Amino acid sequence: MSSQDIPEENLPHVQGDTHSSDVTKPAGDPFADPGLPPHEHRKQDIDERAASRSERMVALLFLVSMVATVGFIASYVSIPVDKIVYVFPIGHVSALNFALGLTLGVALFCIGAGAVHWARTLMSDVEVADERHPIEAAPEVKAKVLADFKQGAEESAFGRRKLIRNTMFGALALVPLSGVVLLRDLGPLPGTKLRKTAWSEGKMLINQNTLQPLRPEDVQVGSLTFAMPEGMKEEDHDFQQEIAKAALMIVRIQPANIKDKKTLDWGTDGILAYSKICTHVGCPISLYEQQTHHVLCPCHQSTFDLSDGGRVIFGPAGHALPQLRIKVNDKGYLEAMGDFAEPVGPAFWERG
Amino acid sequence: MSTATTNTPGADAPGRRKAPAGERVADWADGRLGIYSLAKANMRKIFPDHWSFMLGEVCLYSFLIIILTGVYLTLFFHPSMAETVYHGPYVPMQGMRMSEAFASTVNISFDVRGGLLVRQIHHWAALIFLAAMFLHMMRVFFTGAFRKPREVNWLFGFLLFVLGMFTGFTGYSLPDDLLSGTGVRFMEGAILSVPIIGTYVSMFLFGGEFPGSDFVPRFFSIHVLLLPGIMLGLVVAHMILVVYHKHTQYPGPGRTEKNVVGMPLMPVYMAKAGGFFFLVFGAIAAISAIATINPIWAIGPYRPDQVSTGAQPDWYMGFSEGLIRVMPGWEINVWGHTFVLGVVIPLIIFPTVLAAIAVYPFIESWVTGDKREHHLLDRPRNAPTRTAFGAAWISWYFVLLVGGGNDLWATHFHLSINAITWFVRVGFFVVPVLVFITTRRICMGLQRRDKDKVLHGRESGIIKRLPHGEFVEVHEPLSQEQLHTLTSHEQPKPLELVPEVDENGVERKVTGSQKLRVKLSKGFYGEGTQVPKATAEEFHEITSGHGHH
Numbered sequence: 001m002s003s004q005d006i007p008e009e010n011l012p013h014v015q016g017d018t019h020s021s022d023v024t025k026p027a028g029d030p031f032a033d034p035g036l037p038p039h040e041h042r043k044q045d046i047d048e049r050a051a052s053r054s055e056r057m058v059a060l061l062f063l064v065s066m067v068a069t070v071g072f073i074a075s076y077v078s079i080p081v082d083k084i085v086y087v088f089p090i091g092h093v094s095a096l097n098f099a100l101g102l103t104l105g106v107a108l109f110c111i112g113a114g115a116v117h118w119a120r121t122l123m124s125d126v127e128v129a130d131e132r133h134p135i136e137a138a139p140e141v142k143a144k145v146l147a148d149f150k151q152g153a154e155e156s157a158f159g160r161r162k163l164i165r166n167t168m169f170g171a172l173a174l175v176p177l178s179g180v181v182l183l184r185d186l187g188p189l190p191g192t193k194l195r196k197t198a199w200s201e202g203k204m205l206i207n208q209n210t211l212q213p214l215r216p217e218d219v220q221v222g223s224l225t226f227a228m229p230e231g232m233k234e235e236d237h238d239f240q241q242e243i244a245k246a247a248l249m250i251v252r253i254q255p256a257n258i259k260d261k262k263t264l265d266w267g268t269d270g271i272l273a274y275s276k277i278c279t280h281v282g283c284p285i286s287l288y289e290q291q292t293h294h295v296l297c298p299c300h301q302s303t304f305d306l307s308d309g310g311r312v313i314f315g316p317a318g319h320a321l322p323q324l325r326i327k328v329n330d331k332g333y334l335e336a337m338g339d340f341a342e343p344v345g346p347a348f349w350e351r352g
Numbered sequence: 353m354s355t356a357t358t359n360t361p362g363a364d365a366p367g368r369r370k371a372p373a374g375e376r377v378a379d380w381a382d383g384r385l386g387i388y389s390l391a392k393a394n395m396r397k398i399f400p401d402h403w404s405f406m407l408g409e410v411c412l413y414s415f416l417i418i419i420l421t422g423v424y425l426t427l428f429f430h431p432s433m434a435e436t437v438y439h440g441p442y443v444p445m446q447g448m449r450m451s452e453a454f455a456s457t458v459n460i461s462f463d464v465r466g467g468l469l470v471r472q473i474h475h476w477a478a479l480i481f482l483a484a485m486f487l488h489m490m491r492v493f494f495t496g497a498f499r500k501p502r503e504v505n506w507l508f509g510f511l512l513f514v515l516g517m518f519t520g521f522t523g524y525s526l527p528d529d530l531l532s533g534t535g536v537r538f539m540e541g542a543i544l545s546v547p548i549i550g551t552y553v554s555m556f557l558f559g560g561e562f563p564g565s566d567f568v569p570r571f572f573s574i575h576v577l578l579l580p581g582i583m584l585g586l587v588v589a590h591m592i593l594v595v596y597h598k599h600t601q602y603p604g605p606g607r608t609e610k611n612v613v614g615m616p617l618m619p620v621y622m623a624k625a626g627g628f629f630f631l632v633f634g635a636i637a638a639i640s641a642i643a644t645i646n647p648i649w650a651i652g653p654y655r656p657d658q659v660s661t662g663a664q665p666d667w668y669m670g671f672s673e674g675l676i677r678v679m680p681g682w683e684i685n686v687w688g689h690t691f692v693l694g695v696v697i698p699l700i701i702f703p704t705v706l707a708a709i710a711v712y713p714f715i716e717s718w719v720t721g722d723k724r725e726h727h728l729l730d731r732p733r734n735a736p737t738r739t740a741f742g743a744a745w746i747s748w749y750f751v752l753l754v755g756g757g758n759d760l761w762a763t764h765f766h767l768s769i770n771a772i773t774w775f776v777r778v779g780f781f782v783v784p785v786l787v788f789i790t791t792r793r794i795c796m797g798l799q800r801r802d803k804d805k806v807l808h809g810r811e812s813g814i815i816k817r818l819p820h821g822e823f824v825e826v827h828e829p830l831s832q833e834q835l836h837t838l839t840s841h842e843q844p845k846p847l848e849l850v851p852e853v854d855e856n857g858v859e860r861k862v863t864g865s866q867k868l869r870v871k872l873s874k875g876f877y878g879e880g881t882q883v884p885k886a887t888a889e890e891f892h893e894i895t896s897g898h899g900h901h
Contacts, residue, residue, distance in 0.1 A: 029888055030835060030888050030891045030892065030895075031806075031835050031836050031839040031840070031886075031888065031891070032832075032836065033605060033606065033608070033836050033840070034605050034606075034832040034833055034836060035605060035606045036605060036606030036613065037605055037606070037833060076465055076466060081462065081463065081464075081465050082441055082462065090642055090643075093644070094468060096465060096466070096468075097466075097468045097469050097472070097640075097641060098641050098642075099641075100465075100466050100469045100641070101469050101472070101473075101637050101638060101640050101641020101642070102637075102638060102641045102642075104469070104634075104637040104641075105634045105635065105636075105637035105638030105639075105641060106634065106638075107634070108630045108631075108633045108634030108637060109630065109631055109634025109635065109638070110634070111627065111630040111634075112627040112628060112629065112630030112631030112632075112633075112634060113627070113631065114627070115623045115624070115626055115627025115630065116623065116624055116627040116628065116631070118623055118627075119619070119620050119621075119623035119624045119627065120624075123615075123619050123620050123623060124615070124620070125615065125620070126615075127606075127613050127614060127615060128398060128613070128614075128615070128616070129398070129606065129611040129612065129613045130397070130398035130598070130611060130612045130613075130614075131610065131611055132598055132609070132610050132611060132612060132727060134725065135501045135596075135597065135725065183556065186556040186557070186559060187555040187556040187557070187558060187559045187560050187564075187566075188555055188560055189552065189555065190551035190552060190554075190555050193555075193560075193561055194544075194551060194561075208657075226657070228657075234449060235435075235449070237435075240563050240564075240655070240656055241560070241561045241562070241563065241564060241656075243655070243656055243657045244537075244561070244562055244563065244656035244657065245561075247656070247657035276657055277656075277657075280541065280681065280694070280695070281537065281538045281540075281541025281542060281545075281676070281695060282537045282538070282540060282541040282562070282656075283534055283537060283538070283659055283663075284656065284657045284658055284659045286658075286659055286661075287661065298659055298660070298661040298662070298663060298759070299534060299538065299659065299663050300676060300677045301677060301758065301759060301769055301773070302681070312681055314770055314773075315677075315681065315773070316676060316677060316678070316679050316680065316681045316694050316695075317681045317694070318681040318682065318683030318692060318693075318694045318695075319681075319683055345541070346540075346541035346544045346545065346692070346695070347544070347545065347683055347690045347692040347695075348544040348545065348550050348551050348554075348690065348692070349544075349546070349547050349548055349549075349550050349551060349689055349690060349692075350551060350689065350690075351685075351689075351690040352685060352688040352689060352690060
């Protein structure tokens with residue numbers, strides 16, 4: 001704002017003069033509501049040519065929308081569904097998706113832009129005030145309703161005939177039980193399902209990538225191998241449920257670096273088998289640090305020390321990773337010496 | 353009704369020209385539905401204008417877009433977990449085992465022309481729906497629009513936000529891909545942690561052991577029928593109440609508690625709001641063309657023994673993810689049972705975080721004891737305690753969001769994940785307190801500035817040299833409109849405890865809740881919580897004096 005815009009009387013020395021006369025005026029409320037400001041005309045209100053320009057602009061937007069819809073249909077018909085194009089800067093994308101999305105976007109957006117432009121430039125923008133009315137009912141209305149309610153209640157004899165009232169409450173309270181009972185077959189009872197996995201004594205450890213039984217020499221120090229029990233097949237109908245509990249990770253640590261004696265004993269020659277299912281909320285653990293023997297769950301970052309009984313060293317997991325006791329069988333393959341000694345995966349109430 | 357229909361030609365003497373067709377249709381409908389009286393009340397209904405009132409519109413429109421695209425998707429999606437082997441056109445997946453749900457989602461993405469676009473619009477609109485609800489809720493919160501008579505509508509809106517979260521979760525779990533399956537597994541683990549009933553609920557929800565073959569069809573009916581049905585009802589109720597209460601408005605000249613100033617529904621808001629639906633839809637369609645979301649073909653089908661790194665839920669679930677990630681792994685084993693506190697506590701805090709903001713309006717109205725209707729909005733600075741609480745709540749939410757993405761923060765900013773986790777653990781308690789204090793101070797500063805502006809005028813930026821050499825800045829007095837706007841707000845006084853002995857010497861019982869209320873009231877409105885606004889006397893004194901600039 002330039003200095004010309006400041007009225008001269010606002011400048012300090014002038015101000016003093018004008019306001020000295022104000023003091024004699026009665027001190028009214030200086031913050032009184034001046035009421036709605038007068039309507040300011042837009043260009044379109046006073047200049048018909050500007051209004052026509054706006055009209056043409058709105059029409060143009062609607063026309064662009066029509067063209068875009070035609071473009072949408074044309075893209076749908078002409079672009080093959082599997083065509084990939086390079087679009088700078090987003091990269092390789094499906095040509096059909098890109099064309100359909102943009103044409104649809106333009107078609108819709110222009111309708112909206114046209115309507116809004118129309119409303120803002122050509123429709124009346126005079127602000128008007130509407131009265132509000134209290135939400136609460138007038139006292140006489142309230143009195144009438146209460147009297148009606150009382151009469152209705154009396155006519156029903158609800159308060160007087162207690163036997164009806166009590167039995168009705170009883171019946172209404174019981175009847176939803178049928179609905180609850182019907183939910184029983186949603187699933188089986190837990191039983192010991194969460195305590196058992198597909199591992200049992202003598203089952204060989206099958207490499208998940210090669211589907212071959214693992215030998216000790218297949219497992220190198222620093223490697224991470226995933227295994228499943230012998231006899232399990234991907235096409236089994238319960239494969240997902242079983243692998244959700246039985247998934248195994250196998251590492252090899254120099255026996256001298258294993259801190260816990262039981263951990264060493266339950267493995268064979270430094271080969272250790274742990275449940276792959278995180279004891280926090282059940283994500284499969286997959287990040288292994290060779291040097292520290294730590295595994296990290298990528299979901300919630302629980303970190304376990306495999307050289308120390310799968311102990312939790314960081315993160316939200318509540319207990320160590322269960323270790324599977326393994327040995328080398330007569331044929332030279334790794335095999336389980338039984339199921340896990342404790343339930344795998346997340347903790348639960350009955351786990352104990 | 354009579355006033356609206358008296359001059360319809362149909363009621364006139366016969367022999368005159370027949371009424372136009374549109375009017376005859378309207379007459380027909382009026383005779384059955386009473387549309388004229390409905391239109392009388394609403395056709396020229398006044399809505400105030402402000403950009404922040406569009407946030408609610410974004411919610412409504414994205415909800416409609418979700419329903420439209422969702423219906424389309426159900427035509428092609430197979431909500432089944434039956435195993436199948438993929439033989440479609442997407443080469444990298446040929447021969448892969450997957451569920452029908454996953455295969456049909458791949459099919460929608462690669463075989464159905466435009467299917468990918470509709471899927472992406474559906475998912476983008478869901479993210480925008482939740483974000484818009486969040487912002488809309490904050491607008492309502494910070495302006496005090498939740499006050500009487502709108503408390504019920506606040507709760508409806510809150511329920512929509514919560515249900516929106518769960519509809520989103522059940523929705524993105526449907527493709528049965530590796531990412532969403534991991535999210536479902538997390539949900540199962542969280543359910544298992546619930547004392548006594550956890551294992552039973554899990555078995556009943558999944559129809560047996562996780563993952564089983566039931567959860568996709570079950571989630572499907574929850575996602576497309578149960579939750580949207582409830583939400584649609586709530587949206588309708590929300591809208592009816594908006595119309596019934598009439599919209600709130602910001603303070604300003606000519607705006608009072610007894611009126612609503614703006615422009616009529618027909619034609620201005622029909623064009624503006626109707627047009628805005630197309631703007632939102634168009635923008636989402638364009639985003640869906642440009643930015644791929646949830647590329648399940650790159651993620652792969654779910655296997656409980658596989659996972660990808662950087663697994664994240666959709667953003668609105670992020671704060672619950674933060675809770676579960678930063679909680680220490682407490683686990684107590686007694687009497688043969690396990691208390692999985694490390695999971696149960698986040699599970700309890702999750703609804704608590706949400707409830708904290710939901711119940712605030714009721715706490716405020718109890719503390720103030722204000723029973724009047726409020727239709728004029730507060731400027732956030734004029735309600736420092738509320739604004740500070742809201743800001744603290746947002747900071748709480750965002751600290752947890754940081755916790756939910758701690759791995760991404762670590763990899764993107766080269767930070768230690770342990771340090772971030774610890775920051776969130778401490779920040780969960782500390783950050784909201786700091787934000788509360790800071791925000792309240794900022795509000796007070798802004799109030800002080802308003803007061804200065806009222807009393808001394810606007811700084812014009814013009815330096816004037818007086819004849820004796822002194823330099824002064826010229827202050828321009830505010831207009832009457834501005835003076836009114838800056839001073840029209842109320843400044844509540846804190847409640848006082850009634851004396852324990854009344855004027856007749858009779859002892860009065862002061863309950864604990866009264867004491868608490870007075871204490872809170874002092875905290876809300878007592879000393880040091882607001883800057884007394886400019887009074888008429890101050891204004892007269894300063895404006896009549898000399899050289900106060």
